[in-house]
Amino acid sequence: xxxxxxxxxxxxxxxxxxxxxxxxxxxxxxxxxxxxxxxxxxxxxxxxxxxxxxxxxxxxxxxxxxxxxxxxxxxxxxxxxxxxxxxxxxxxxxxxxxxxxxxxxxxxxxxxxxxxxxxxxxxxxxxxxxxxxxxxxxxxxxxxxxxxxxxxxxxxxxxxxxxxxxxxxxxxxxxxxxxxxxxxxxxxxxxxxxxxxxxxxxx
Numbered sequence: 001x002x003x004x005x006x007x008x009x010x011x012x013x014x015x016x017x018x019x020x021x022x023x024x025x026x027x028x029x030x031x032x033x034x035x036x037x038x039x040x041x042x043x044x045x046x047x048x049x050x051x052x053x054x055x056x057x058x059x060x061x062x063x064x065x066x067x068x069x070x071x072x073x074x075x076x077x078x079x080x081x082x083x084x085x086x087x088x089x090x091x092x093x094x095x096x097x098x099x100x101x102x103x104x105x106x107x108x109x110x111x112x113x114x115x116x117x118x119x120x121x122x123x124x125x126x127x128x129x130x131x132x133x134x135x136x137x138x139x140x141x142x143x144x145x146x147x148x149x150x151x152x153x154x155x156x157x158x159x160x161x162x163x164x165x166x167x168x169x170x171x172x173x174x175x176x177x178x179x180x181x182x183x184x185x186x187x188x189x190x191x192x193x194x195x196x197x198x199x200x201x202x203x
Contacts, residue, residue, distance in 0.1 A: 021082040023075060024108065027097075028150045031072045031088040037149050038076045041123050043116075044084060048075040052087075068093070078110060099153055107153035109143065111166050117158035120144065134158070140171050176201045 028034040038044045050073050055061050057069040065071070065087070072088040099106050112120065117134070121144055124131045131146035140162075143155045159166045176198045183194055 020080065021078075023083040023085045024078075025085045025087065026105070026108075026150070026152060027066065027089050027094070028086045029089050029091045029094075030149065031074055031086060033149045034086055034088075035074060038084070041127050041129065042120060042154075043123075044076040044078050046074060047077050047083065050074075084108075096151060099151075105152070107145070107155055109155035109157045111157050111159070111168055113164045113166065114158055114160050115164075117142070117144070117156055120156050138172065174201060176203055 035046060039046055051070045052065055052073050054070055056063065056065050057071065058067055059069075066089055068090055071090075073085060074088075075083045075085045078084040097104055121131070121134070124144070124146060129146055131144050133144035134142045135145075137143045137157065140159050141157055142160065143157045145153065145155050147153055159168075159171050162171070179198050179201055180194055183189060183197060
Protein backbone atom coordinates (compact mmCIF):
# COMPACT_ATOMS: atom_id res chain seq x y z
CA UNK A 1 0.00 0.00 0.00
CA UNK A 2 1.42 3.38 -0.99
CA UNK A 3 -1.00 5.85 0.57
CA UNK A 4 -3.73 5.98 3.20
CA UNK A 5 -5.80 8.70 1.53
CA UNK A 6 -8.72 8.40 -0.89
CA UNK A 7 -7.27 10.51 -3.69
CA UNK A 8 -8.44 9.54 -7.15
CA UNK A 9 -5.72 7.76 -9.09
CA UNK A 10 -5.11 9.28 -12.50
CA UNK A 11 -2.80 8.66 -15.40
CA UNK A 12 -0.23 11.24 -14.31
CA UNK A 13 -0.35 13.71 -17.21
CA UNK A 14 2.83 15.63 -17.97
CA UNK A 15 1.05 19.00 -17.74
CA UNK A 16 -1.99 20.40 -15.99
CA UNK A 17 -5.37 20.07 -17.67
CA UNK A 18 -6.55 23.42 -16.32
CA UNK A 19 -5.73 26.75 -17.95
CA UNK A 20 -4.93 28.63 -14.76
CA UNK A 21 -7.02 30.68 -12.33
CA UNK A 22 -10.34 32.09 -13.59
CA UNK A 23 -10.92 33.83 -10.27
CA UNK A 24 -9.78 33.56 -6.69
CA UNK A 25 -12.72 34.43 -4.42
CA UNK A 26 -11.98 36.11 -1.08
CA UNK A 27 -14.11 37.90 1.53
CA UNK A 28 -14.17 41.44 2.91
CA UNK A 29 -16.51 43.44 5.13
CA UNK A 30 -15.59 46.74 3.43
CA UNK A 31 -15.76 46.52 -0.36
CA UNK A 32 -15.10 50.26 -0.86
CA UNK A 33 -11.79 50.22 1.02
CA UNK A 34 -10.85 46.94 -0.64
CA UNK A 35 -11.61 48.38 -4.09
CA UNK A 36 -9.51 51.47 -3.40
CA UNK A 37 -6.57 49.35 -2.22
CA UNK A 38 -6.52 46.95 -5.17
CA UNK A 39 -7.07 49.66 -7.78
CA UNK A 40 -4.93 52.47 -6.35
CA UNK A 41 -2.12 50.64 -4.56
CA UNK A 42 -1.78 47.34 -6.41
CA UNK A 43 -2.90 48.54 -9.84
CA UNK A 44 -5.48 45.81 -10.40
CA UNK A 45 -8.32 47.32 -12.47
CA UNK A 46 -11.89 46.76 -11.37
CA UNK A 47 -13.55 44.83 -14.21
CA UNK A 48 -16.94 43.76 -12.83
CA UNK A 49 -19.13 45.02 -9.95
CA UNK A 50 -22.39 43.28 -9.07
CA UNK A 51 -24.68 42.08 -6.33
CA UNK A 52 -25.37 38.36 -6.11
CA UNK A 53 -28.99 37.83 -7.30
CA UNK A 54 -31.63 37.27 -4.64
CA UNK A 55 -32.18 33.66 -3.64
CA UNK A 56 -28.55 32.59 -4.05
CA UNK A 57 -27.57 33.42 -0.47
CA UNK A 58 -29.99 31.90 2.01
CA UNK A 59 -32.34 30.25 -0.46
CA UNK A 60 -32.28 26.69 -1.82
CA UNK A 61 -30.41 27.88 -4.92
CA UNK A 62 -27.26 28.66 -2.90
CA UNK A 63 -24.33 27.06 -4.71
CA UNK A 64 -21.63 27.83 -2.18
CA UNK A 65 -21.95 31.60 -2.01
CA UNK A 66 -21.75 33.33 1.39
CA UNK A 67 -25.06 32.71 3.21
CA UNK A 68 -26.33 36.28 2.90
CA UNK A 69 -28.67 37.77 0.37
CA UNK A 70 -27.59 40.18 -2.39
CA UNK A 71 -23.99 40.59 -1.22
CA UNK A 72 -21.66 42.67 -3.38
CA UNK A 73 -19.27 40.63 -5.55
CA UNK A 74 -16.48 42.57 -7.32
CA UNK A 75 -13.80 41.29 -9.72
CA UNK A 76 -10.34 42.75 -10.33
CA UNK A 77 -7.97 41.97 -13.19
CA UNK A 78 -4.91 40.31 -11.64
CA UNK A 79 -3.20 39.73 -14.98
CA UNK A 80 -2.66 36.88 -17.43
CA UNK A 81 -6.41 36.66 -18.05
CA UNK A 82 -7.29 35.80 -14.43
CA UNK A 83 -9.25 37.70 -11.81
CA UNK A 84 -9.35 38.31 -8.08
CA UNK A 85 -12.86 38.48 -6.63
CA UNK A 86 -14.26 39.69 -3.31
CA UNK A 87 -17.59 39.01 -1.62
CA UNK A 88 -18.67 41.70 0.86
CA UNK A 89 -19.81 40.01 4.08
CA UNK A 90 -22.09 42.11 6.33
CA UNK A 91 -20.04 43.72 9.11
CA UNK A 92 -19.87 41.76 12.33
CA UNK A 93 -21.43 38.59 10.90
CA UNK A 94 -18.28 36.48 10.46
CA UNK A 95 -15.04 36.18 12.44
CA UNK A 96 -11.66 37.19 11.08
CA UNK A 97 -9.95 34.29 9.35
CA UNK A 98 -6.95 32.39 10.67
CA UNK A 99 -4.56 32.22 7.73
CA UNK A 100 -2.86 29.15 9.20
CA UNK A 101 -6.07 27.13 9.68
CA UNK A 102 -6.42 24.00 7.58
CA UNK A 103 -8.39 24.79 4.45
CA UNK A 104 -7.75 28.54 4.65
CA UNK A 105 -5.44 30.64 2.48
CA UNK A 106 -2.06 31.30 4.08
CA UNK A 107 -1.14 33.92 1.48
CA UNK A 108 -1.64 34.76 -2.18
CA UNK A 109 1.42 35.46 -4.35
CA UNK A 110 1.21 37.41 -7.61
CA UNK A 111 4.01 37.07 -10.16
CA UNK A 112 5.24 40.40 -11.54
CA UNK A 113 8.01 41.77 -13.75
CA UNK A 114 10.98 43.63 -12.19
CA UNK A 115 9.50 46.98 -13.25
CA UNK A 116 6.14 46.26 -11.59
CA UNK A 117 7.94 44.83 -8.54
CA UNK A 118 9.79 48.13 -8.05
CA UNK A 119 6.61 50.10 -8.71
CA UNK A 120 4.49 48.30 -6.14
CA UNK A 121 7.22 48.68 -3.52
CA UNK A 122 7.20 52.43 -4.22
CA UNK A 123 3.41 52.61 -3.90
CA UNK A 124 3.47 50.66 -0.64
CA UNK A 125 5.95 53.22 0.71
CA UNK A 126 3.91 56.17 -0.61
CA UNK A 127 0.76 54.85 1.06
CA UNK A 128 2.49 54.04 4.37
CA UNK A 129 1.75 50.32 4.08
CA UNK A 130 4.24 48.17 6.04
CA UNK A 131 5.92 45.40 4.09
CA UNK A 132 8.72 42.86 4.43
CA UNK A 133 11.30 42.45 1.68
CA UNK A 134 12.40 42.19 -0.97
CA UNK A 135 13.56 38.77 0.23
CA UNK A 136 15.04 35.82 -1.68
CA UNK A 137 12.40 33.08 -1.54
CA UNK A 138 13.32 30.31 -3.97
CA UNK A 139 16.14 30.06 -6.50
CA UNK A 140 15.69 33.05 -8.81
CA UNK A 141 12.67 34.40 -6.92
CA UNK A 142 12.38 37.49 -4.70
CA UNK A 143 9.26 38.45 -2.75
CA UNK A 144 7.64 41.39 -0.96
CA UNK A 145 5.05 40.55 1.74
CA UNK A 146 2.30 42.82 3.07
CA UNK A 147 -1.33 42.77 4.20
CA UNK A 148 -4.39 44.13 2.44
CA UNK A 149 -7.10 46.06 4.40
CA UNK A 150 -8.80 42.75 5.28
CA UNK A 151 -5.71 41.22 6.88
CA UNK A 152 -5.10 39.00 3.84
CA UNK A 153 -1.40 38.27 3.45
CA UNK A 154 -0.17 39.02 -0.07
CA UNK A 155 3.14 38.54 -1.84
CA UNK A 156 4.45 40.12 -5.01
CA UNK A 157 6.94 37.64 -6.49
CA UNK A 158 9.59 38.54 -9.05
CA UNK A 159 11.86 36.34 -11.13
CA UNK A 160 14.41 39.01 -12.04
CA UNK A 161 16.37 36.91 -14.52
CA UNK A 162 13.20 36.35 -16.60
CA UNK A 163 12.68 40.07 -17.16
CA UNK A 164 9.30 40.83 -18.74
CA UNK A 165 8.50 37.17 -19.45
CA UNK A 166 8.41 35.21 -16.18
CA UNK A 167 7.90 31.47 -16.53
CA UNK A 168 6.67 30.34 -13.12
CA UNK A 169 6.43 26.59 -13.64
CA UNK A 170 9.80 26.33 -15.39
CA UNK A 171 11.45 28.33 -12.61
CA UNK A 172 9.89 26.20 -9.86
CA UNK A 173 10.25 22.77 -11.43
CA UNK A 174 12.69 20.41 -9.73
CA UNK A 175 14.20 17.26 -11.14
CA UNK A 176 12.82 13.87 -10.10
CA UNK A 177 15.84 13.44 -7.85
CA UNK A 178 15.41 16.83 -6.14
CA UNK A 179 11.70 16.32 -5.44
CA UNK A 180 12.24 12.66 -4.56
CA UNK A 181 14.66 13.57 -1.78
CA UNK A 182 11.82 15.31 0.09
CA UNK A 183 9.02 12.96 -1.00
CA UNK A 184 10.88 9.97 0.43
CA UNK A 185 10.54 11.50 3.90
CA UNK A 186 6.74 10.93 3.76
CA UNK A 187 5.39 7.86 5.53
CA UNK A 188 4.15 4.87 3.54
CA UNK A 189 5.53 5.68 0.08
CA UNK A 190 7.23 3.36 -2.36
CA UNK A 191 8.96 3.67 -5.73
CA UNK A 192 5.71 3.24 -7.71
CA UNK A 193 4.15 6.12 -5.80
CA UNK A 194 7.24 8.26 -6.33
CA UNK A 195 7.23 7.59 -10.07
CA UNK A 196 3.56 8.55 -10.31
CA UNK A 197 3.92 11.76 -8.29
CA UNK A 198 7.00 12.96 -10.19
CA UNK A 199 5.88 11.92 -13.69
CA UNK A 200 5.94 15.54 -14.95
CA UNK A 201 9.50 16.22 -13.77
CA UNK A 202 12.72 15.80 -15.72
CA UNK A 203 15.39 13.29 -14.71
